[in-house]
Amino acid sequence: MLENIPETFLNTSNREFRVLTAIENKMKFYEWVPIEDIAAFTEYDIKETGRILSTLAEKKLVHRKIATYEGYRIYFEAYYLLALKAFVERGSVNAIGDLIGVGKESRVYSAAGGLTGREVIIKFHTEGKASFKKVRIKREHIEDRKHLSWLYASRLAAKREYDVLKLLYPEVSVPEPIDHNRNAIVMSVLKGQALAHTKVDHPEWYLDEILEQVKKAAQLGIIHGDLSEFNIFVNPHGCELIDWPQYVTFTHVNAREMLYRDVENVLTFFKKKYRINKDIEEVCNGIIGSCQIK
Amino acid sequence: MLENIPETFLNTSNREFRVLTAIENKMKFYEWVPIEDIAAFTEYDIKETGRILSTLAEKKLVHRKIATYEGYRIYFEAYYLLALKAFVERGSVNAIGDLIGVGKESRVYSAAGGLTGREVIIKFHTEGKASFKKVRIKREHIEDRKHLSWLYASRLAAKREYDVLKLLYPEVSVPEPIDHNRNAIVMSVLKGQALAHTKVDHPEWYLDEILEQVKKAAQLGIIHGDLSEFNIFVNPHGCELIDWPQYVTFTHVNAREMLYRDVENVLTFFKKKYRINKDIEEVCNGIIGSCQIK
Numbered sequence: 001m002l003e004n005i006p007e008t009f010l011n012t013s014n015r016e017f018r019v020l021t022a023i024e025n026k027m028k029f030y031e032w033v034p035i036e037d038i039a040a041f042t043e044y045d046i047k048e049t050g051r052i053l054s055t056l057a058e059k060k061l062v063h064r065k066i067a068t069y070e071g072y073r074i075y076f077e078a079y080y081l082l083a084l085k086a087f088v089e090r091g092s093v094n095a096i097g098d099l100i101g102v103g104k105e106s107r108v109y110s111a112a113g114g115l116t117g118r119e120v121i122i123k124f125h126t127e128g129k130a131s132f133k134k135v136r137i138k139r140e141h142i143e144d145r146k147h148l149s150w151l152y153a154s155r156l157a158a159k160r161e162y163d164v165l166k167l168l169y170p171e172v173s174v175p176e177p178i179d180h181n182r183n184a185i186v187m188s189v190l191k192g193q194a195l196a197h198t199k200v201d202h203p204e205w206y207l208d209e210i211l212e213q214v215k216k217a218a219q220l221g222i223i224h225g226d227l228s229e230f231n232i233f234v235n236p237h238g239c240e241l242i243d244w245p246q247y248v249t250f251t252h253v254n255a256r257e258m259l260y261r262d263v264e265n266v267l268t269f270f271k272k273k274y275r276i277n278k279d280i281e282e283v284c285n286g287i288i289g290s291c292q293i294k
Numbered sequence: 295m296l297e298n299i300p301e302t303f304l305n306t307s308n309r310e311f312r313v314l315t316a317i318e319n320k321m322k323f324y325e326w327v328p329i330e331d332i333a334a335f336t337e338y339d340i341k342e343t344g345r346i347l348s349t350l351a352e353k354k355l356v357h358r359k360i361a362t363y364e365g366y367r368i369y370f371e372a373y374y375l376l377a378l379k380a381f382v383e384r385g386s387v388n389a390i391g392d393l394i395g396v397g398k399e400s401r402v403y404s405a406a407g408g409l410t411g412r413e414v415i416i417k418f419h420t421e422g423k424a425s426f427k428k429v430r431i432k433r434e435h436i437e438d439r440k441h442l443s444w445l446y447a448s449r450l451a452a453k454r455e456y457d458v459l460k461l462l463y464p465e466v467s468v469p470e471p472i473d474h475n476r477n478a479i480v481m482s483v484l485k486g487q488a489l490a491h492t493k494v495d496h497p498e499w500y501l502d503e504i505l506e507q508v509k510k511a512a513q514l515g516i517i518h519g520d521l522s523e524f525n526i527f528v529n530p531h532g533c534e535l536i537d538w539p540q541y542v543t544f545t546h547v548n549a550r551e552m553l554y555r556d557v558e559n560v561l562t563f564f565k566k567k568y569r570i571n572k573d574i575e576e577v578c579n580g581i582i583g584s585c586q587i588k
Contacts, residue, residue, distance in 0.1 A: 005403065006390040008371070009378055017379055020372050027445070029330045032365025036323045037331075053366060061372040067365040070358065071326025072347060077302070078314050078355040084303055085311055096300040109299065151321070 008059065016061075018042045019052045023062060032067040076150060080107075080124050083184035091115070092179035092186050093122065103243070105157070113178065113186060121175075121190065125161070125183040125245070128153030154183035161185060161245040164222060172216045173240050190242060192235030195269070200234055203274035210239050210266055211283060217241070218259065219291045221250045227262035229269045250291070260284055302353065310355075312336045313346045317356060326361040370444060374401075374418050377478035385409070386473035386480050387416065397537070399451070407472065407480060415469075415484065419455070419477040419539070422447030448477035455479060455539040458516060466510045467534050484536060486529030489563070494528055497568035503533050504560055505577060511535070512553065513585045515544045521556035523563045544585070554578055 012020075022041035026033040039049040056062040074082075087093035093113045101108035105127045113120040128150035162185050165177035176188035192198075200206050210232055217224065224231075224247055231243040248258055263283050270276045306314075316335035320327040333343040350356040368376075381387035387407045395402035399421045407414040422444035456479050459471035470482035486492075494500050504526055511518065518525075518541055525537040542552055557577050564570045 005371075005374055005378065005393075009375055009390065012375055017376070020368055020376055023366050023368050024373070024376060024445075027367055029334050030328075030365065030367075032363075032367055034324075034328065034363045034365055036363070038366065040323050050364075056372075057366075060369055061375070062366045062368050065365050066362055068360055068362050069326075069328045069330075070344075071324065071328055071361040072317050072332065072351075072356045072358055073321055073324075073326055074314055074317050074356050075354060077299075078350075079318070080299055081303055081306060081355070082311070082314055082318060084299065096303065099299075151318075 008061075011059075012061075015042075015044070015052055016056055019044075019049065019056060020061065032065050034069075076126070076154075079151060079154070079183055083124065083182035084122070086181040087113075087122070087179055087184070087186055090179070093120070096122065105154075106243075110189075111186070119189050120178060120186050121188070123158075123161075123185045123187065125154040125158040125185075127157045127183075127245075151183075157245040158183045158185055160247070161243075164244045164247045168217055168220060168222060168244075171220060173213050173238055174244070175240065175242060190233050191237075191240050192233045194230055195232040195234050195239075196229035198234060200274075203270060203276055206234055206239060207266070207270050207274075207276060207278070210241075211263070211287075213239060213241050214259075214262060214266075215287045215290060218250075218287050221291075223248050223250070223252075223255055223259045224262050225258050228265045232266070256288070259287065263287070302355075305353075306355075309336075309338070309346055310350055313338075313343065313350060314355065326359050328363075370420070370448075373445060373448070373477055377418065377476040378416070380475040381407075381416070381473055381478070381480055384473070387414070390416065400537075404483070405480070413483050414472060414480050415482070417452075417455075417479045417481065419448040419452040419479075421451045421477075421539075445477075451539040452477045452479055454541070455537075458538045458541050462511055462514060462516060462538075465514060467507050467532055468538070469534065469536060484527050485531075485534050486527045488524055489526040489528050489533075490523035492528060497564060497570055500528055500533060501560070501564050501568075501570060501572070504535075505557070505581075507533060507535050508553075508556060508560075509581045509584060512544075512581050515585075517542050517544070517546075517549055517553045518556050519552050522559045526560070550582070553581065557581070 019038060019042055022038045023033050025041065026037045030037070035046065035049060035053065038053070039046045042049060044052070053062060053064065057064050084093065084096065091114065093111050094117070095112040097110035097112070099107060100110050100121070105125060107124045107126060109122045111120050111122050112118065158180060162177050162180035165174055165187065168174045169176050175190060177185060178188065179186040214224070214227070224241060224244060226243065226246040227241065231241065233240040233242060248255055252258070260280065264280055267278050267280055267283070270278070313332060313336055316332045317327050319335065320331045324331070329340065329343060329347065332347070333340045336343060338346070347356060347358065351358050378387065378390065385408065387405050388411070389406040391404035391406070393401060394404050394415070399419060401418045401420060403416045405414050405416050406412065452474060456471050456474035459468055459481065462468045463470050469484060471479060472482065473480040508518070508521070518535060518538060520537065520540045521535065525535065527534040527536060542549055546552070554574065558574055561572050561574055561577070564572070
């Protein structure tokens, strides 16, 4: 090989040079540089990087080895802490209190925030956490990024919910969104109690109030998508609709059906518990007529 | 753990948060993030990083695994190519020719360089290459960086030689240094032939000429340190001293001894081959007297 430098040089492509440079650089940190690091440095994908490395190995320019290393990843719980750390650092939270609610895909904590020490809540999204463990056992390769599914899923859900709350508040009676980081949202304290767990004195008034909020959201182009007696909070002055990460917009192909389902859930609950009958067609047509649903 | 967020948060130090952030970031690239990557990101050393990770693992915030990966490193030959690539990219070399010399710790190629296509040579240093293979089998840990010894050794030697040539040229008759990268130097073509492999017509004149160059270098504060009939080139107009990576300066504790040894090698050669006798004390005193050796 030493005698062949000119020829080898001419037969080495720019992409091969980039891979060699990547390895040379990363050798400061590793005895054996992981293919993932080479791919990240070169910005070629793993498959392409692997192909180039095979050619280089044939030419005896790189030496390949299956090596072992001590590797780490964070548990879901660490993700909570990192989000909380971010809130504390930018002052939206300065004290965290008790766990006050556990949903199917969320955990809610009481907290104090801002300069005024105003009482707030932190909602941590946990979408994907359950499925994560199953996934983890099955997969071995890095390309599909499934090892990040819980992280992406929970971050995406929190971002979606924060964005829609920003859009709806204060026109629609929803919690005030205060801050967002990773899988967590800081928002105002929920007012009252879940409709499912309380008995109201003037159910007709509350039913109208709830449908009015559904209509206001629809007029802003948003349908809750998962509305039920569990995410409608009632208080002496009205109601508050919560848990919005599954919302759809009016451009969604199923927008009309989802509005029907939301309204149907509400009407069914009031019919069963308070014996109030309202025609679903009439209610939905009233909402749709007041806005531009397709 | 989920119920313990406030307590866990308070018991998590800033250094622990930095390690968690490092892992979170690197999880984009790895299913299991290598400890070396975590250390590089945090800028804590491996030992400290390992200590923090152990605490985090106890707290169930990180998950540890001994994983396997596909790792690479470059062969020495690739290092030549990378140096050559750098020369070509900045125009100091635009064609490489034959291997024209093989030393104990170097390889020399003919080449054409610059806009004028001037004939030059490229000297690749290979210090440490031989010992590299032995080292490689023995070591396993990354900390001592021994896996880079050949790379460091050859780069250091090339840098040393380039710097000293820059200092000596053109006052002393040495090759003109043109460019330097990694383990390689571009320089002017050597004039003539090695003293060891030729027979000169006027040996007294050549001996004086050589000693004159040794003195001029000494006046600039530099002693060759490895001078012999193999790295003195002679041509019809004079001589050229080459191979300077082992030079010492006058501040070196053995400066005087090394000057004596250089002179002794030269005098011994001329005595054996040309029957010329010169007193070493007299020669060395002459050189030392003309400069500030200690």
